[in-house]
Amino acid sequence: MPEITAAAVVIGNEILSGKVTDTNSPFLAAELRTLGVALKRIAVVPDELDEIAIEVRSCHEAFDVVFTSGGVGPTHDDITMEGIARALGRRVVSHPDIESKLRVFYGDKVNRARLKMAEVPEGAELITDVSLNFPTIKVENIYILPGIPEIFRQKFLGLKPRFLTTPYCVKVVYTGVGEGTIAEFLDDTLREFPELMLGSYPKIDNPEYMVKVTLESKDAGYVERALQHLLRVLPAGSVVRTEE
């Protein structure tokens, strides 16, 4: 089944310096998963033009969709638009529709810094959402979202219907024995079901289970057959419970 692939580029010194914890990429990861979109990469880069441009360009070329987070405000460290423009070999221009919205919104308090928020890579599209004051900006396959978590979420939720695809089917097996014991049976299952996405996540000091094993595919029948195979080959008594 065809997969839509995605990448997240998180822009901000505040995350790299540990001042702020990035909650946008975990939110995006979980949301994309429920939509059936495969997030293949997250990169956190500093507020530096070349770093932004290089990462955005490489994600733009490698993945179907790119989301950026951060760097779109009015201050000196907000250089995401310029970084994306550089990634795509475009100029930065002031978008007349955003500029007029900003002039209405700020009235006589409008200034150069605030008008900077009208600057976009040339040719950018505006995606308007009635629930939001300002449109979301998209250029090529890049959706440019702000870093403030509340607004990042609002904007993403507005975009969500665009990305709905076949969701993943997930089954989970919790084992009471460790990874070293089950590894060969996981390998065996992967030999039989090479298309399966199979994850193995040990948990230490956990009274309930030792390893969480996840089986996934967009093909529900395939996952079910793989699950039955794994349950058949695992040593008797090693499974604590399964979860659908």
Place this chain on the structure above:
Amino acid sequence: MPEITAAAVVIGNEILSGKVTDTNSPFLAAELRTLGVALKRIAVVPDELDEIAIEVRSCHEAFDVVFTSGGVGPTHDDITMEGIARALGRRVVSHPDIESKLRVFYGDKVNRARLKMAEVPEGAELITDVSLNFPTIKVENIYILPGIPEIFRQKFLGLKPRFLTTPYCVKVVYTGVGEGTIAEFLDDTLREFPELMLGSYPKIDNPEYMVKVTLESKDAGYVERALQHLLRVLPAGSVVRTEE
């Protein structure tokens, strides 16, 4: 003042699929900051050899130190050692010291999967720490840490003394006005103090302040002079409080 630069490469489909939130890179970001080390990049990549190798190679070349997180257990998806070996053009070999430790630790329960944990890129060093059962593995400038947060932390804390450098000096100004109002004064401060690291972080729906402005440098006197300059140019009444 010379800066040690670092990158974190987090390896794991579980993070990209939103099953697990990466807490290792935020921990590392905060720890490195207190040590005075500049974390310049975080990349989360899937359990895929080429993706690991490409990212590790590029970080290995661009930064002084690289930390990897995850992918070092006994199962099929634990391919970090092979990825790093590929990044450096080295073979993967079984390290005799780790192998004998594993044989003692597991006794007659040792098997192929468990012995996989003795595999390292050829030429890797072992860093032993009396408080830990197993050594930390280092190859060139790459420290290879496990994904399980408790062990990641233990191992990092054991390494910490190696990275102590001149810490950053930070001052914070909280303003009661928005970024659009203060932007020009931040720009002015940066023109006077071009070496200053200056961050501007708006907070929405916050009764106490609108923007947190951070001023940083390894030179305490420089930050203090920049702070005094900023406080002088900001409009009267716009500062809620400052923090040292």
